Amino acid sequence: MNRNKLTLRDYLLMALISVVFGVVYLLAVYAGTALTTILTPMGLGVLGYEPFYGIWYMAAIITTYLIRKPLVGIVTEVIAALIEVLLGNMFGVMVLVSAFIQGVGVELPFTFTKYENYSYKVAMASAVSATVLSFLWTGFRSNYLAMDWRIVVAIFVIRLLSALFFTGYLSKLICDKLDKAGILANHLNTSEVSD
Amino acid sequence: MIDSINPTAKTVGILLGSIILGLTFQWEINLFVILLCLLFLITSKRTDPAKLSKIMIPIALISISYFFTGWLFSSEQALFAGASDPATIIGGNDLTNGLNLSTRVLSFAMLGISYSLTTDSGELIASFIQQAKMPxxxxxxxxxxxxxxxxxxxxxxxxxxxxxxxxxxxxxxxxxxxxxxxxxxxxxxxxxxxxxxxKGFSEDRVMQMQMTIKAKDILFSVGLPVLIAVMGFVIL
Structure with a gap:
């Protein structure tokens, strides 16, 4: 495990990547809002943002892969949330809590591998744990107990599928391409990135 | 009104207030928080009306979507819990459940907006570095x-x-x-x-902007959560 302290370059990379994903998040918000508008009259508007939920975990998993030091996922999510808040995010300070929980979710499987395994298996596990923790948090925030159980199950399943695609598959694909392109200073061995 | 509150104290106050609000399940307390936040926003010199109205559109939409979900897809537990609510007599259990859910989302969002739109980014970071020990x-x-x-x-x-x-x-x-x-x-x-x-950047850097915690900051960070708790658990 790389126990070196986070450097200025690491923090800058986390912050800059958070802003890049801020652009992607904005696209997801537009798409989610459009979907929510369509689904609202049927009472299914709460599902509108769920297909894009995995996008919110992408920054954390990508920086964890690129920097490979403990706590990077959590710090990235918190930095991304702070940037969102300062740019006028509607959920303000609660985004910081959501971000911390999502960061813990993304980071957890990497902790078990001592930050030495960056395979698809770990990326998928990361997507699952981020989904479970964020689902518990949004369940508390939006009071899922007041909703029909079928809606709650639909929220979880759609969010999980989204996370598996965006966080588990797409993020890992981008990182592997970066690694192959020779951009990363600390190049990984084949055993570290494949199952 | 809350422009001059220390950003770290404001973060603590609104964060604790939001968590306590999350433990309450009545639309009346949500409405109280929404009105309180509107007061914060109206009295703030930093609130840009154009930006506020732009943010309010998706919030209103999300709130409406939660209303319809709560109304059309209520859980049995929610219907039982809302039986004694005064709004139930007028609109029925489903409608009260929808009202609870939609005002809940709206109140969280209003707390968030009154934080985001009244906080200066430079002051927030300076305060986090000085008071919250952010690296x-x-x-x-x-x-x-x-x-x-x-x-x-x-x-x-x-x-x-x-x-x-x-x-x-x-x-x-x-x-x-x-x-x-x-x-x-x-x-x-x-x-x-x-x-x-x-250029000489290091952890020992001296900051020109000095943020301090005053009595009114402590009052806000303690007062807001206490006010929400009293309104939610004692009065309403």
Whole structure:
């Protein structure tokens, strides 16, 4: 495990990547809002943002892969949330809590591998744990107990599928391409990135 | 009204207030918080009415969507819990459940907006560094990224354009421009870090902006959660 302290370059990379994903998040918000508008009259508007939920975990998993030091996922999510808040995010300070929980979710499987395994298996596990923790948090925030159980199950399943695609598959694909392109200073061995 | 509150104290107050609000399940307390936040926003000199109305559109939509879900897809537990509510007599259990859910989301959002729109980014980071012991590197990395936001947006558009002029189609959520941006950000972070350190940036840096905690800041950070708790658990 790389126990070196986070450097200025690491923090800058986390912050800059958070802003890049801020652009992607904005696209997801537009798409989610459009979907929510369509689904609202049927009472299914709460599902509108769920297909894009995995996008919110992408920054954390990508920086964890690129920097490979403990706590990077959590710090990235918190930095991304702070940037969102300062740019006028509607959920303000609660985004910081959501971000911390999502960061813990993304980071957890990497902790078990001592930050030495960056395979698809770990990326998928990361997507699952981020989904479970964020689902518990949004369940508390939006009071899922007041909703029909079928809606709650639909929220979880759609969010999980989204996370598996965006966080588990797409993020890992981008990182592997970066690694192959020779951009990363600390190049990984084949055993570290494949199952 | 809350412009002059220390940002760390404001964060603590609104965060605790939001968590306590999360433990209550009545639309009356949600409505009280919404009105309180409106008061914060109206009395703030930092609130930009155009920005506020732009943010309110998706919030209103989300709130309406929760109303319909709560109304059309109530859980049995929610119907039982709302039986004694005065609104239930007028509109029935389902309607009260919808009202509870929609005002809950709206009240969280209003707390968030009254935090986001009344807090200055420079003051927030300075306060987090000085009062919340945020690492100097992290604080300045956030400020750097915020100041580079428009440039990063332009770079992202340019990387899409660069693909399009080569007749490579770019779909929404395409990874190709994202890959280009990742490469650029890795390079930028290295160069920026070098430039900042070359100018003498370190953890020992002295800050010109000095943030302090006054009595009114403590009053706000304690008072707001206590007020919500009293309203939610004692009065209503």
């Amino acid at each position: 100097m590197k992290m604080g300045y990395a956030i400020l750097t990224a915020i100041n580079l936001t428009s440039l990063i947006h332009r770079e992202y558009d340019n990387s899409k354009l660069a693909l399009q002029v080569r007749n490579i189609p770019v779909k929404p959520f395409d990874t190709k421009p994202l890959f280009t941006m990742m490469v650029r950000m890795i390079r930028w972070s290295e160069r920026l870090a070098l430039a900042m350190e070359a």
